[in-house]
Each structure stands twice: as C-alpha cells, then as structure tokens.
Amino acid sequence: MEYIKEIFKYLKRTSPAQNEFYQAAEEILISLKPLIEKYPQYKKHKIIERIVEPERQILFRVNWLDDNGEIQVNKGFRIEFNSALGPYKGGLRFHPSVNAGVIKFLGFEQIFKNALTGLQIGGGKGGSDFDPKGKSDNEIMRFCQAFMSELFRHIGASTDVPAGDIGVGAREIGYMFGMYKKLTNKYEGVLTGKSLNWGGSLARKEATGYGCVYFAKYMLADCGETLKDKKCLVSGSGNVAIYTIEKLYHLGALPITCSDSRGMILDEEGIDLDLLKELKENKRLSLSEYTKFKPSAKYTPIAEYEKGRNNVWSTPCYAAFPCATQNELNIKDAKKLLENGCKCVCEGANMPSTPDAVDLFVERKIAYGPGKAANAGGVSVSQLEMAQNASMLKWTFEEVDTKLDGIMENIFQTASTTAKEFNEPSNLVLGANIAGFRKVADAMIEQGLV
Numbered sequence: 310m311e312y313i314k315e316i317f318k319y320l321k322r323t324s325p326a327q328n329e330f331y332q333a334a335e336e337i338l339i340s341l342k343p344l345i346e347k348y349p350q351y352k353k354h355k356i357i358e359r360i361v362e363p364e365r366q367i368l369f370r371v372n373w374l375d376d377n378g379e380i381q382v383n384k385g386f387r388i389e390f391n392s393a394l395g396p397y398k399g400g401l402r403f404h405p406s407v408n409a410g411v412i413k414f415l416g417f418e419q420i421f422k423n424a425l426t427g428l429q430i431g432g433g434k435g436g437s438d439f440d441p442k443g444k445s446d447n448e449i450m451r452f453c454q455a456f457m458s459e460l461f462r463h464i465g466a467s468t469d470v471p472a473g474d475i476g477v478g479a480r481e482i483g484y485m486f487g488m489y490k491k492l493t494n495k496y497e498g499v500l501t502g503k504s505l506n507w508g509g510s511l512a513r514k515e516a517t518g519y520g521c522v523y524f525a526k527y528m529l530a531d532c533g534e535t536l537k538d539k540k541c542l543v544s545g546s547g548n549v550a551i552y553t554i555e556k557l558y559h560l561g562a563l564p565i566t567c568s569d570s571r572g573m574i575l576d577e578e579g580i581d582l583d584l585l586k587e588l589k590e591n592k593r594l595s596l597s598e599y600t601k602f603k604p605s606a607k608y609t610p611i612a613e614y615e616k617g618r619n620n621v622w623s624t625p626c627y628a629a630f631p632c633a634t635q636n637e638l639n640i641k642d643a644k645k646l647l648e649n650g651c652k653c654v655c656e657g658a659n660m661p662s663t664p665d666a667v668d669l670f671v672e673r674k675i676a677y678g679p680g681k682a683a684n685a686g687g688v689s690v691s692q693l694e695m696a697q698n699a700s701m702l703k704w705t706f707e708e709v710d711t712k713l714d715g716i717m718e719n720i721f722q723t724a725s726t727t728a729k730e731f732n733e734p735s736n737l738v739l740g741a742n743i744a745g746f747r748k749v750a751d752a753m754i755e756q757g758l759v
C-alpha cells in the first residue's frame with residue numbers, strides 16, 4: 310500500500326539508524342492494511358502518521374561513581390509514546406545494547422500490547438546502556454539513584470509509571486523508588502514491580518511467564534490441544550523464563566532448556582526449577598554452574614552453538630517459548646523448529662522472532678502467539694499493582710493470578726476474533742496488531758487533535 314510505504318520512508322529518513330524500531334513499525338503497519346482500506350477514518354485523521362511519533366522523548370545523562378571512585382557516564386532514556394488510553398506504562402531496561410532505536414521499538418510495541426490488555430494504560434519505555442553485570446550492590450544503588458535523579462521530574466502515578474525489564478528487577482525498582490520518594494516527598498505507585506513489603510503486588514514477579522503459558526493454553530485449546538506431557542523449549546533464564554518454566558510444570562509439560570548470555574542448558578529430565586532459581590534469583594551466577602549440581606544435564610557455551618547454530622531451538626519439541634530478547638530466533642531456527650515437529654511458538658520476550666521467522670510461522674499456520682499479545686501478562690499485573698496502590702488495598706496471590714488468567718484469555722479471544730473478522734483466522738499477528746491499534750486509534754480520534 311503506497312500510503313503506508315510513504316510513511317515508512319519518512320520515518321527512516323527522519324529517525325535514522327533505528328533498525329529495531331523500523332522492524333517493529335513495519336510489522337504493525339503492514340498488518341493494518343486491511344483495516345485502513347475498510348475504515349477511511351484512520352487515514353482521514355492521520356492516525357498512522359501520529360501514532361508512529363512518540364508524544365515525548367526524554368534523553369538524559371547519568372553520572373555515577375564506581376567502587377574505585379571513578380566517574381562513569383551512561384545514557385538515560387524514557388520514551389513517552391502514547392497516552393490515549395492512560396498514563397504511559399512500560400518497563401526500564403538496563404543493558405549495554407540499549408539505544409534510542411531499541412527503546413523506541415519497545416515503546417512502540419508497548420502501546421499495542423497495553424491496549425490489548427483492555428486496561429487503561431498508555432505506552433512508554435525507558436532504560437539505559439548501563440550494564441548491571443558484574444557490578445556491586447553499591448554500584449547498582451548509586452546508578453539507580455543517579456538515573457532517578459533526572460527521571461523523577463518526568464514521571465508520576467497518573468503521568469508515567471515505569472517498571473522493570475531486562476536488567477531491572479525488584480532490587481533496582483527499590484533503589485529507584487527510594488530516590489523518587491526522597492526527591493518528591495511522595496509515597497505513591499509511581500513504579501510497579503515493587504517489593505511485596507511496601508506496595509508490590511503478589512504474582513507480579515510471576516506474571517509475564519505465567520501469562521505467556523496461559524496464552525499458549527488458550528491458543529492450543531482452540532485447536533483441541535493441551536501442553537500436558539509435551540516437551541517444551543524455553544530460552545532465557547531471567548524472570549520471564551523462570552516463571553514460564555514454573556507454569557509449564559503446573560500444566561504438566563516438560564520444559565527441557567534455558568539459556569543466558571553465555572550458554573544454554575539442555576536437561577532432558579526437565580529443568581530443575583529450584584536449582585535455576587537458586588543460581589539466577591539468589592546467587593546471580595552463570596548457567597554453566599547448573600551442571601555442577603546436575604551432571605546429567607548438558608551445558609553448551611554460546612561460542613560453540615553460534616558456529617553451527619546448534620542452539621536452544623535445535624532440539625525437537627512440541628512448543629517453544631522464546632523468553633530472552635529481541636531477534637533471538639531467526640529463520641534458520643524457525644525452519645529447524647518446524648522440521649522437528651514444533652506446533653506452537655509463544656513469545657515471552659519482546660519481538661524475539663525475526664520478521665522472516667514470523668512470516669514462516671504464520672504461513673505454516675502453527676499456533677503462534679506474538680510477544681505483544683503473549684507477554685502482556687507482566688504489564689497487566691503492573692496495572693493491577695497500580696489499582697491496589699490507588700485503593701490502598703492488597704489482593705491475594707489467587708485473586709491476582711485469576712485476574713491474570715482472565716486477562717490472557719481475553720487477549721487471545723480479542724486477537725483471534727479480530728483475525729477472523731479480517732479473514733485470516735489463524736493469524737494472531739494480524740489480529741493482535743489490528744485490535745491493539747483500533748483501540749488506541751479510536752481513543753485518539755475521540756480525544757481530538759492533541
């Protein structure tokens with residue numbers, strides 16, 4: 310469609326060198342074609358031209374002192390992308406790969422993901438190129454405080470509510486919350502993913518992983534299948550991967566892999582969840598330690614599997630759950646998965662499959678749950694945390710978990726019904742993109758040109 314191509318060309322010219330953002334934008338814009346053709350109001354109100362431009366982008370310097378007393382300088386980002394449906398909402402990522410294009414892609418995805426949850430939250434994202442790996446606890450604290458000493462003036466419980474993402478968990482949220490409170494003299498739900506002692510929600514930690522498996526459950530139920538007794542591959546070993554593995558066990562599946570930035574574990578007996586939690590949540594160690602406690606498992610360092618791409622995705626499985634990072638599953642991996650009989654790919658990470666891999670999954674009509682639908686459980690429970698903070702109430706684990714399950718079912722139904730409406734019943738990429746976009750676009754039209 311010429312109109313969409315022109316917008317895309319303009320984007321590339323005016324926001325150069327933002328490859329991940331172009332990738333995310335292209336996927337969405339292409340899916341919108343049938344909607345735009347059928348409903349002229351979106352073109353008339355220039356919704357696409359408006360929605361691809363963040364409402365506000367904040368770029369700032371973060372100075373901090375390392376343990377040797379040396380000055381360190383990092384970049385800080387917060388992109389407040391769209392507030393048509395509610396306060397900007399989305400995580401903060403601390404990782405050396407972070408740059409303006411990565412934050413923009415994540416923020417863009419977040420708009421549609423948050424819309425799909427059916428909750429009143431807009432889209433935003435932020436972070437830093439700071440690398441938490443190998444830093445002492447004091448260094449983490451000083452960095453978080455320095456980061457918040459600028460960010461605090463831009464956020465607030467009804468303005469913009471950051472949370473965690475890669476490299477940002479309860480510890481970092483705690484240090485940032487402390488600094489926010491000190492600077493503003495306000496004890497409010499300005500961050501989610503807080504510790505349970507002081508305003509956090511039960512089941513927030515588990516939410517992205519649990520939600521991803523709930524999504525797979527509904528997707529598979531639709532074709533009369535279940536996860537029971539099925540071999541599953543999981544990548545990653547952070548929060549999302551750990552609780553994906555936990556929920557897979559709850560549903561009787563057998564998760565046999567996980568990975569980190571240095572290598573992967575294949576444990577045919579099933580990943581030892583307690584061991585994984587001990588290594589990653591408590592001790593923050595490399596996965597290479599896993600085989601010391603479980604010698605029957607196999608550890609492959611990344612250097613080895615990069616050569617032959619004998620990686621997480623090369624093992625035969627029924628379902629795959631990419632829970633590590635963007636573009637971790639490429640076309641070769643996708644072909645290998647399908648060759649080995651994989652029937653379901655459900656994304657816990659943001660944009661983990663490359664565009665050609667996504668196209669192949671859609672073309673083969675396997676049960677494919679795109680990240681912006683399948684990993685929306687985390688941000689959904691963040692919104693439930695905001696609701697509990699605002700009402701000064703605390704819900705039980707079961708209450709939150711039941712709500713999460715209901716939200717994931719609803720997201721699946723919305724994406725699936727929308728896919729059917731546009732005559733591509735198994736295409737949840739199209740369904741999720743159109744459903745998310747439509748909700749935001751209609752709100753933007755109703756709220757006028759602001």
Ligand code: GLU
Nearest residue numbers: 399400472473474688691
């Ligand atoms: N970083 C998570 C995501 O990608 C959670 C965001 C949030 O809870 O605000 O959706």
